[in-house]
Amino acid sequence: MMLDREQIETALRQKNCAYKLCCLEQTDSTNADARRAAVQGAEHGLVITAETQSAGRGRRGRSWVSPAGENLYFSLLLFPEFAQEKAQMLTLTAALAVAQAIREYGIDARIKWPNDVVADGRKLCGILTELGWRPDGRYFVIVGIGINVNQQQFPEEISQTAGSLCLQSQKNMDRSKLLAAVLSAFSSCYGRFCAQQDMSGLMEEYEAILVNRGRQVRVLDPKGEWTGTAQGINSRGELLVCREDLTVEAVYAGEVSVRGIYGYV
Secondary structure (H helix, E strand, C coil): CCCCHHHHHHHHHHCCCCCEEEEEEEECCHHHHHHHHHHCCCCCCEEEEEEEECCCECHHHCECCCCCCCCEEEEEEECCCCCHHHHHHHHHHHHHHHHHHHHCCCCCCEEECCCEEEECCEEEEEEEEEEEECCCCCEEEEEEEEECCCCCCCCHHHCCCECCHHHHHCCCCCHHHHHHHHHHHHHHHHHHHHHHCCCCCCHHHHHHCECCCCCEEEEECCCCCEEEEEEEECCCCCEEEEECCCCEEEECCCCCEEEECCECC
């Protein structure tokens, strides 16, 4: 069954959230659709969903498995009024919104810095944030979100790290209701982010569910890997990691990856 556009729009109106929905059955990538729409004149608040994607993408060029009718694949088009170098923090903002929405269902969703939403050590959601420019020079941001909702089986290569809301809750979830909850949570988080133009207004909530916090992590830096203990984030969304010599380094997500010492998280 496809997403119920009317149900989603009704739920969003009740929460005073203004989005324009475009629900597709199939596409190559909702991020690519959003980019094309932006260049053609679409405005802030467009949300493009698809039942399946033939070329879904994750961070660092990884593919995103997109079976039909089981999960949520959608992209938000934003035209921020803040400087574009701040846009990378929207990835963390979106992760917080997704985790908060999922937690409303009684699932202990947490964030693996910077933007993976996990539960019981398994990845439930991935987020890909991209920038683009219109011919008139105005920049836009696309926040692409993939949430494993009702999927119960995964390809062998990700079977040890991927999970879904259905597997966590032992029941199928209403995808339309969940999408409305995520968009509502994002509207709130985005508004607070814009007010400060950094993570300062969201840090406390983000760190409260940051699964890396207080744990040993391996920093995969192109200049050399090293280990330390994650302490939290700063107002720029960088991960603060205490090295063995007790110096604290701010790690930027655009440059490095972080993994747990004993596994994915």
